Amino acid sequence: MRSMKAMEILNNPYLNKGTAFTMDERKKLGLLGALPAKVQTLQEQADETYAHFQTKPAGLPQRQFLMEIFNTNRTLFFYLMGQHIVEFMPIVYDPVxxxxxxxxxxxxxxxxxxxxxxxxxxxxxxxxxxxxxxxxxxxxxxxxxxxxxxxxxxxxxxxxxxxxxxxxxxxxxxxxxxxxxxxxxxxxxxxxxxxxxxxxxxxxxxxxxxxxxxxxxxxxxxxxxxxxxxxxxxxxxxxxRSNAAVILNKYKDAMPVFNDDIQGTGIIALAGVLGALNISKEKLVDQKFLTFGAGTAGMGIAKMLYDEMVRQGADPAEAKKHFYLVDVQGLLFNDTPDLTPEQKEFTRDRSEFSNADELTDLLSVVKAVHPTVMIGTSKQPGAFTEEVVKEMAAHTERPIIFPISNPTKLIEAMPADLIKWTDGRVLTATGIPVDPVEYKGVTYTIGQANNALVYPGVGFGAIAAKASQVNETMLAAAAHALGGIVDPSESGAAVLPPVAKLEDFTTRVSEVVAQSAIDQGLAGDGITDAKKAVADLKWEAKY
CATH class of the missing domain: 3.40.50.10380 (Malic enzyme, N-terminal domain)
Structure with missing residues (x-):
């Protein structure tokens, strides 16, 4: 292989260290004279870059600046992101x-x-x-x-x-x-x-x-x-919506594939519900679920919650009766036109309701079914109104409400309002980052039901184990790992762990997914130790 030229190295984001190349490296790689004399440490580069980042206007200009670093030096970018994960996540990912x-x-x-x-x-x-x-x-x-x-x-x-x-x-x-x-x-x-x-x-x-x-x-x-x-x-x-499930179903048994919108959203919603039930001390099989928005994400959530109920011993036919899908037409019935195959699994019969023809809006449905869990993926801003929330809260002690549409302008309700309208009884998580809410002397930490909390661990665990597929058992293991991190005894506790601990709990999710692959006989040859497999694959941002 021919030796790389100085400019090729400096223009390769995987190899470039910029001013951190040592004098020995500069001699060996033909970089003498191609860089200023001072040799900086990675930390010095990070400090300088972060100071520059702070001069940029919030939002897209900050992201464009960070992308310049990403484009030129991956190690520096990820080292810096590791030090400022809570601040950078909304900029490099959602919502910016x-x-x-x-x-x-x-x-x-x-x-x-x-x-x-x-x-x-x-x-x-x-x-x-x-x-x-x-x-x-x-x-x-x-x-x-x-x-x-x-x-x-x-x-x-x-x-x-x-x-x-x-x-x-x-x-x-x-x-x-x-x-x-x-x-x-x-x-x-x-x-x-x-x-x-x-x-x-x-x-x-x-x-x-x-x-x-x-x-x-x-x-x-x-x-x-x-x-x-x-x-x-x-x-x-x-x-x-018309292609996502078709593609997933075509390939999922033959190779390791994962659909984040169907499965990732389902896992994070299940993890949040399990976390909430850890706090309320209630059982999953006793809940009534209303999914507001019956697209790809909404159906992924319903399927994941349903599968978990069955795993916990519920009769499949009985478990289906705990789900209500609401989309633009209102409550979805088995004679609603243009249903997707995924929706047909969870539709209701009109004969169940004396006023079936009136169930065309969210409030009417909430009044008719008294859900205990309401999850929004509708992209309908403000859809969880005070009237809807108070109606729901009148029939359950600890209403679980997850408005997870994003970005912020599309969220169904803000947590501060949900807390006020339920007098602090709500257990909530959002799809966007939200600051803690103060209400009547209690600080409520708001969990982020963002797929970023879960898909990295699922994917990494499957890759580390060289899994031949990603199946529901692995996904459930990931949800339980996340839901189990919640501290139910804390006043105002979040139902999901904070982004600040993203690296820690991603490692935990990776390990349980890898272990699930091993336990099911789906791991690669010779892979028997999940923790070792995960640790061996892990890359660190260092020169």
Missing amino acids: IAESIENYSNIFIQPQQAAFLSVDDQDNVEESLKNAADGRDIRLIVVTDAEGILGIGDWGVNGVDIAVGKLMVYTAAAGIDPSQVLAVSLDAGTNNQALLDDPMYLGNRHKRVYGDEYYALVDKFVQSSRKLFPEALLHFEDFG
Whole structure:
């Protein structure tokens, strides 16, 4: 192999140390004279970079600055993120990432080692993946077609930013080596007319392709990935309602795949409910669940909660009776038109209600069914009104209410209002970061029902164990690991652990997922020690 030139090293974000290259390294690598004389430590670089970061206006300008560091020096970026995880998470991920996606084509600087696969150029899928990987040993792929980005919808090729952001969290939380990950955009077109009309838009300028041609692109991506990167886990992200479950179900038994919107959201909701029940001392099998928003995320949540009830001994037919789905039409019945296969599993019969035709809005449904758990993935801001919440709270001692739509402008209710309206009885978690709430002398810590708390551990644990698939048993183990971290004795305790401890509990989730793979006989040859497998794979941000 030819030796790399100085500029190649300094322009390679996986190898570049910038001013931290020692004099010996500079001599060996041909970097003498290519850098200022002072040799800095990683900590000195981090201090200097953070001081510079603090001069930037909040939001997108801060993210753009951090992306410059990410683009030039991965080690420095993740070292810095590790020191400021609570501050940086909302900037590199949710909610600021939404603004970044919306502006992606207009502020594009470089592709961040992502692979761009086009529905119009399917013959070159394998070559495109190979080029983007550039010889790297890829163990984790986050792929999106960006049809259903939570909260903002269809953003075409701009949505590759969500894949890049998810992979950042994987490294910051779980410790996956950033040189072993690949972001992939499946560009099938877009139905976002504003993008199609924008001369700056970088993706395919046509309406979104569906059906056989689209599924052929997905399959070519999957098969090429398996051929090029046989040890890689495929993480599907923000696919549309009509495709997400179809794709997951097609591949989940044959290889390690994971859909964050279906499974990740389901795990975090289950973990939050288990955490809440640790506090209220109630049983899962006694709860009545109302899912407000019956799309990909809402159905993932219902399925995960249902599976857990069955695991806890509930009769499957009886367990189904504990679920109520509310979507734009109101309560979903078995004769509601255009139901998805996932929705049909949980619909109700009109004969159960004397006023079935009136159950077309959330308040009517809450009055009719008296739920004890209400989870919102509706993207309907303010939908959990004072009247709805007080009606629910009148029929249960500790109402569990999770408004998890994001970004902030789409949340169903703010925790401060939920606490006030229930006189402090609510057990809540949100999809966005929220400061603690003071009410009547008690400080309520608000758990964040954000998939970032769980998917890094699930993915990392499966990769560490070289699991042949990611199944419901592993996902349940992850939910229990998270739900079990809550301290139920603390006044105002959160139902989920704080982002500040993200690295610690991600390690715990990784270990239980790896152990589950081992216990089920799904781990790779010779992998018998989950803790060792996780520790061996972990990458640290250091030179």
